[in-house]
Amino acid sequence: MGKMGEFECKGLKDFQKQLEKLQPPDEFVEACAKELAARLLRLVVKRTPVGDYSGDSYTCASGVQHKGHKVSGKSGGTLRRGWTVGGIWKEGGVYKVDIINPVEYAIYVEYGHRTSNHQGWVPGHFMMTISEQELEQIAPRVLEQKIKKYLGEIMK
Numbered sequence: 001m002g003k004m005g006e007f008e009c010k011g012l013k014d015f016q017k018q019l020e021k022l023q024p025p026d027e028f029v030e031a032c033a034k035e036l037a038a039r040l041l042r043l044v045v046k047r048t049p050v051g052d053y054s055g056d057s058y059t060c061a062s063g064v065q066h067k068g069h070k071v072s073g074k075s076g077g078t079l080r081r082g083w084t085v086g087g088i089w090k091e092g093g094v095y096k097v098d099i100i101n102p103v104e105y106a107i108y109v110e111y112g113h114r115t116s117n118h119q120g121w122v123p124g125h126f127m128m129t130i131s132e133q134e135l136e137q138i139a140p141r142v143l144e145q146k147i148k149k150y151l152g153e154i155m156k
Contacts, residue, residue, distance in 0.1 A: 040131055048081070
């Protein structure tokens, strides 16, 4: 029969103390959800078009050219400024995030709409849709970095 050898458990006790210092996993996961929500918000704001109301004609945020309509005092950017994070909550084992834009025409700019004379179609910009797809691509790297940092705090 072989010998077990000697074992020093001081290292395990130190490791246990380091584990006790960490924030609870729910707080860490919520922090990850907030990070991803902030990144999504940044992506969608950057991708949101801004209307140009200078001169005798202007192009609204949805991309429609309006000629002969002089607009005084109007500036673009209402749609872009409208984006906010509505909330982050846990439902079952999943964290959910609401990214909201209460501007009434946001959905028309996102998905497209008919022209006012019903003779044509203005294509959508898909700023939220494309931003969500982009976030899905970068989320694994972002989360991996956060997990490494989280676990690195244990090993100090």
